[in-house]
Amino acid sequence: xxxxxxxxxxxxLALFIAIxxxxxxxxxFGYIPIGPLDLTTIHVTVIIAAMVLGPIDxxxxxxxxxxxxxxxxxxxxxxxxxxxxxxxxxxxxxPRILIGLVTGYLFNWLRKTHLPQTVGMMFASLAGALTNxxxxxxxxxxxxxxxQVAAVxxxxxxxxxxxxxxxxxxxxxxxxxxxxxxxxxxxxPLQRYRKD
Amino acid sequence: MSNKLLLxxxxxxxxxxxxxxxxxxxxxSFYFVGIIFLxxxxxxxxxxxxxxxxxxLLTKIKLGFFIKxxxxxxxxxxxxxxxxxxxxxxxxxxxxxxxxxxxxxxxxNGIYIFMxxxxxxxxxxxxxxxxxxxxxxxxxxxxxxPLKVIHFPVYEVxxxxxxxxxxxxxxxDETEKIMNAQxxxxxxxxxGNIFQQMRAIVPLxxxxxxxxxxxxEDLATAMxxxxxxxxxGRSKYRVLSWxxxxxxxILAFAxxxxxxxxxR
Numbered sequence: 139x140x141x142x143x144x145x146x147x148x149x150x151l152a153l154f155i156a157i158x159x160x161x162x163x164x165x166x167f168g169y170i171p172i173g174p175l176d177l178t179t180i181h182v183t184v185i186i187a188a189m190v191l192g193p194i195d196x197x198x199x200x201x202x203x204x205x206x207x208x209x210x211x212x213x214x215x216x217x218x219x220x221x222x223x224x225x226x227x228x229x230x231x232x233p234r235i236l237i238g239l240v241t242g243y244l245f246n247w248l249r250k251t252h253l254p255q256t257v258g259m260m261f262a263s264l265a266g267a268l269t270n271x272x273x274x275x276x277x278x279x280x281x282x283x284x285x286q287v288a289a290v291x292x293x294x295x296x297x298x299x300x301x302x303x304x305x306x307x308x309x310x311x312x313x314x315x316x317x318x319x320x321x322x323x324x325x326x327p328l329q330r331y332r333k334d
Numbered sequence: 335m336s337n338k339l340l341l342x343x344x345x346x347x348x349x350x351x352x353x354x355x356x357x358x359x360x361x362x363s364f365y366f367v368g369i370i371f372l373x374x375x376x377x378x379x380x381x382x383x384x385x386x387x388x389x390x391l392l393t394k395i396k397l398g399f400f401i402k403x404x405x406x407x408x409x410x411x412x413x414x415x416x417x418x419x420x421x422x423x424x425x426x427x428x429x430x431x432x433x434x435x436x437x438x439x440x441x442x443n444g445i446y447i448f449m450x451x452x453x454x455x456x457x458x459x460x461x462x463x464x465x466x467x468x469x470x471x472x473x474x475x476x477x478x479x480p481l482k483v484i485h486f487p488v489y490e491v492x493x494x495x496x497x498x499x500x501x502x503x504x505x506x507d508e509t510e511k512i513m514n515a516q517x518x519x520x521x522x523x524x525x526g527n528i529f530q531q532m533r534a535i536v537p538l539x540x541x542x543x544x545x546x547x548x549x550x551e552d553l554a555t556a557m558x559x560x561x562x563x564x565x566x567g568r569s570k571y572r573v574l575s576w577x578x579x580x581x582x583x584i585l586a587f588a589x590x591x592x593x594x595x596x597x598r
Binding site: 143144145146148149150151152153154155156157159160164167170177179182183186212213214215217218221222312316320323324327328 | 367403406407410413414417451454455458490493494495496497498499501502505506509524528529531532535536538539540542543544546547549550551553554557558562564
């Protein structure tokens, strides 16, 4: 098997980036529209990249997703909230980079314990998905306590925190469950491509 | 499906804009997003609108293509505008009900936001319509070059970007094929509740990832067989050339900035 070659690393990262680009532009594949913040399946790609290729490569793939989110917020927003929120590069990019890092490092750490690999993958995927949801919504709460953002959620400023918590429940939990199930399902057979 | 893809919407042509250096087009598109925030009254927005229209005329591409770019987003834009109208206060109040206030300030702001969105979408559509994706990758590589000082892997990033852009249509076809194959086996995409919708993604993702890994493997082997040994010390086949028209474009944008500052 070919491990640790620069040509291979570049090609596989490029293909992951291509998948991210496709998920962004094929309807029903990357974003499933429900309410003001879409349900996404793109984080699964980032999580798989982090578990199969390693934390740094996961962070790169996540960073590309963040950059696309940022550029799309100006040019072709995905949801009513995007032009208000994701035009801030901190909210658009930082959580997505951290998905890769959290998943990758947690998985590497769990691999050294005696847990079965599948369980380690489940925990790492779960942590990665929650990192995304909690950071995006947390940063929205920190940066955007203004009436417009509150209005997208049909609430006032005082209710914003509660609504964001509800969004964690309605979007974050399905996304986390999806990641926890699909992450190991896909990453396990791909483990043989790991380069270490 | 593929006609919705932003990246694939390059329209070959031979206008002045088509022949511009992609670096100029990329930089000026970003610059345009920056200076649009300078506009703060109707004169400045009218001026920017006329400027964008002139740019579109120069591409010799039908206005319809640009409007097509805005159409899928129109509800989103109107929703954002409506929010802005209902929740910003100031100026003469026309109507109010609880926290909802329609004021002159809100209405004017809403119109400005609408204009801002449409102009940014027009400009970015102009960039993608007149520039092939690979030229864009070349432009990004060239613009990132200064980052080599801080040991940023510019060559690797550029190569990655070129490969990614090259494989977007290929993987797209493959995604479509897998989707149809799974449909033939009874998978419903985009139907049912959230969990059913998400579960439908799984039989799409697994084959896509496996084939991507195989492709990467083949590609890397083929690259090495052709003597690829890493980014440093290679020459370039596609060379970007900076011409008079590029300087004039930058001059035009500088003039626009000056006029904007005077009008505001």
